[in-house]
Amino acid sequence: MTTDTPKFPAASWQQASEAFRLAAESTRLRSPASFDQWFSGIQLDGIEGRTLSLAARDEFVRDWVKDHFLPDLLDAMRAHLGGDATPALEVRWRISGDLPAPVSDQRRSTPPPSRTRPSEAPSVPRPRIVSPARAQFLEQLNPKHTFSNFVVGPSNELAYAAALASAGGGRPRYNPLFIAGGTGLGKTHLMHAIAHQVLADRPDTRVVYVSAEQFTNAFIEALQHHKMDEFRARYRAQCDLLLVDDIQFLAGREQTQEEFFHTFNALHDADRLIVVTSDKYPQQLQRMPERLVSRFGSGLVADIQVPQLETRVAIVRKKAALEGIGLSDEVAVLLAQGIASNVRELEGALIRLAAKASLTQRPIDLEFVRAEMALVTPRHPDVMSVQDIQSAVCSHFRLSNSELLSKDRHKSVAFARQVAMYVCRQRLKCSFPELGRAFGNRDHTTVMSAVRRVETLRHIDPQVNAHLEAIEQKLASSEE
Ligand code: ADP
Ligand code: MG
Numbered sequence: 001m002t003t004d005t006p007k008f009p010a011a012s013w014q015q016a017s018e019a020f021r022l023a024a025e026s027t028r029l030r031s032p033a034s035f036d037q038w039f040s041g042i043q044l045d046g047i048e049g050r051t052l053s054l055a056a057r058d059e060f061v062r063d064w065v066k067d068h069f070l071p072d073l074l075d076a077m078r079a080h081l082g083g084d085a086t087p088a089l090e091v092r093w094r095i096s097g098d099l100p101a102p103v104s105d106q107r108r109s110t111p112p113p114s115r116t117r118p119s120e121a122p123s124v125p126r127p128r129i130v131s132p133a134r135a136q137f138l139e140q141l142n143p144k145h146t147f148s149n150f151v152v153g154p155s156n157e158l159a160y161a162a163a164l165a166s167a168g169g170g171r172p173r174y175n176p177l178f179i180a181g182g183t184g185l186g187k188t189h190l191m192h193a194i195a196h197q198v199l200a201d202r203p204d205t206r207v208v209y210v211s212a213e214q215f216t217n218a219f220i221e222a223l224q225h226h227k228m229d230e231f232r233a234r235y236r237a238q239c240d241l242l243l244v245d246d247i248q249f250l251a252g253r254e255q256t257q258e259e260f261f262h263t264f265n266a267l268h269d270a271d272r273l274i275v276v277t278s279d280k281y282p283q284q285l286q287r288m289p290e291r292l293v294s295r296f297g298s299g300l301v302a303d304i305q306v307p308q309l310e311t312r313v314a315i316v317r318k319k320a321a322l323e324g325i326g327l328s329d330e331v332a333v334l335l336a337q338g339i340a341s342n343v344r345e346l347e348g349a350l351i352r353l354a355a356k357a358s359l360t361q362r363p364i365d366l367e368f369v370r371a372e373m374a375l376v377t378p379r380h381p382d383v384m385s386v387q388d389i390q391s392a393v394c395s396h397f398r399l400s401n402s403e404l405l406s407k408d409r410h411k412s413v414a415f416a417r418q419v420a421m422y423v424c425r426q427r428l429k430c431s432f433p434e435l436g437r438a439f440g441n442r443d444h445t446t447v448m449s450a451v452r453r454v455e456t457l458r459h460i461d462p463q464v465n466a467h468l469e470a471i472e473q474k475l476a477s478s479e480e
Contacts, residue, residue, distance in 0.1 A: 020044045020052075023076035045094065052077070052089050055096040062093050063143055138199075140209060144322060145192035151318050153311030156186060159302040163190040166273055167197035169205075174300035176264070176274040180281045181304030182395055184344030187277035191243050194275060198241060206240045212249035216256045236266040240273075247278045247296070252287040261292055268295075280398040284412050305470075306395060308477065312336035312346060319347050325354040331369050338373045340478055341395060349373070384475065386424050386438045392474040393420040396467065405440035418450035419464075423471060425451045 042065055045053035052074075056062035074089045147167075152160045159179050166177050179187050191209065198205050210218070215235075222231035235242065242263070250257050267274055278285065281303070282296035307315065313329075313336040320327040327350075335353075339346040353372055357364045394404050397416040404417055421435055425447075432444035432451075439447065457464040 020077060023073050023079075043096070050089055051092050053092045053094065055094045058095060062095065066093075137207070137209070141192045141195055142189075143196075145189040146196050147193040149318065149322060150186065150189055150193060151307075151311060151315045153307050153314065155305040155307040155311060156181075159186075159190060159304045162300055162302040163194050163275070164197075166275060167194045167201070169198070169202055171271050172273040172299075175268055175271070176276055176296065176299040178282060178296050178299060178301045179275070179277045179304065180301060180398070181277075181279070182306065182341070182398055183279055184342035185304045185306065186343060187279075187304060188245055191245055191275060191277055194241075195243060206238055207243065208235060208239045208241070209243040209245070211245040212247045212260075215244060215260065216249065216253055219256050219259050232263075235263045239267065242267055242272065242274045244274070244276050247276045248280055248285055250288065250292075251285065254289075257289055257292060261289070261295075264292075264295060274299075284398060286410065306341050306474065306477075307343065309333075309336055309340075312340070312343070315343055316346060316350060319350055320354075323351065323354065325350065325364070327364055328366075330366055331364055334366060334369050334373070341391075384427060386428065386430065386435070388478065389424050389427065389471075389475065390420050390438075392471050392478065393423065396471050396474060407440070418454050419467060419471065421447050421450045422454035423468070423475075427475075 042057075043055045045055050047053065056065065070091065074091070078089055147160075147164060150156075150160060159181070162174065162177050163179070166172065166174070179190060181187050195207050195209050198207055218231060222228050244260075250260060264274060276296060278296075280286075282293045282301060285293055285296070313332050316332040316335050317327070317329075319325075320332070335346065335349060339349055353364055353369060356362075356372065357368060362368055390401060390404055393399075393416055394401055397412065397419075399413060399416055403413055404420060406413070408414070417439065421439060424430055424435055424438070425432075430438070432447045435447045436442040436444045454464065454468075458468055
């Protein structure tokens with residue numbers, strides 16, 4: 001700080017802490033419950049010149065307070081310290097894991113660590129501290145997975161809008177909300193965003209967020225230890241909003257499915273919202289009982305598709321800004337072109353590049369990124385292969401490659417397979433025996449009839465045509 005920085009008139013620790021206390025109280029009046037919850041993790045360290053030093057228990061608390069309360073708090077504090085004539089305050093944050101453990105709303109009796117005069121310990125209200133259970137819950141949520149950090153584009157706008165609406169409270173309009181989409185496309189992000197939003201707006205809401213795997217494990221443990229009453233209380237009576245991630249994990253787990261079915265009904269009957277994510281549409285979920293599948297489809301099914309190039313570029317830019325990585329537009333486009341099908345991979349590539357650039361002290365320029373990308377991503381083959389088409393079809397129908405090539409005769413899998421054979425035949429002009437080999441050693445007559453069937457269907461069934469067009473679009477964007 002330079003010597004000519006304007007200073008507050010006589011901002012002693014005593015005055016600063018009193019101003020902080022008053023400012024905190026006036027800010028608190030606007031949203032007492034939420035304020036108390038979040039301010040439990042904040043402490044005033046001191047004030048020097050016009051820089052206010054605050055400590056936060058963790059980044060999550062810091063970001064929350066920054067986003068939700070800080071402007072009001074700073075305005076109020078400035079008013080207490082001398083009104084409009086006083087310069088704007090700046091804030092320096094510090095993370096301090098040793099801020100008080102959640103206990104009660106009693107005020108701190110010990111001075112903050114950086115203070116040397118215990119007698120002047122501030123009487124700032126130590127807002128009520130989150131309960132251990134709540135703290136543990138918050139730990140599960142990624143603080144960066146908020147609505148404002150989610151980039152919306154044509155591939156995910158329905159899921160985004162539905163998630164946002166479902167965080168709004170009141171009687172759920174669609175129940176359940178079922179978010180379907182391939183891996184790494186933002187399902188978990190949206191779910192966390194719902195939880196963050198609900199807890200910010202209505203902190204008393206009892207939100208339960210679990211992966212289907214955690215639900216299964218908790219269920220098994222409750223059974224083993226005769227704690228089913230507790231288990232049911234947690235997921236039914238004591239739950240206002242249930243968020244279940246990756247429901248496809250319940251495939252084939254009949255007892256857990258049964259329990260989940262009753263959980264679902266209890267919440268649904270009580271008008272409590274249930275949000276489920278899955279890597280497949282309800283009808284494509286395998287080894288899932290029909291009654292669950294039909295319930296999953298009974299609210300709103302919102303899907304997330306692979307984002308188009310523009311959205312991917314916007315995602316790269318957003319992530320770079322969030323991580324404080326400087327990136328030119330050309331580099332953002334190059335990255336987004338290089339990694340098309342999975343946002344998680346795109347994000348991973350960006351972080352790796354930034355780390356390597358910083359270690360080797362190089363700028364993240366086009367040359368560097370081109371060289372790095374050549375190392376990690378396979379070159380686009382000049383000619384499209386059967387595998388490329390199979391992958392595009394799998395991603396469209398949310399199947400794994402092995403499912404596509406398996407002997408599975410399930411209607412949806414068989415249809416996807418026929419479509420893939422058809423597209424290969426159309427695009428690559430492969431012979432039928434060649435295609436038979438490429439599709440798990442099937443007979444060439446099987447391929448022939450598949451191709452014929454899809455050819456017929458595409459002229460009479462608009463849905464089939466829509467599938468084919470979407471796949472063509474996918475293939476075209478991977479050729480970019
Ligand atoms: P999924 O649960 O669908 O497998 P995630 O929600 O874990 O995917 O997303 C993977 C990563 O990609 C996360 O870091 C997430 O923040 C990011 N991501 C995905 N979609 C978007 C988006 N539209 N905007 C910003 N980040 C996104
Ligand atoms: Mg996920």
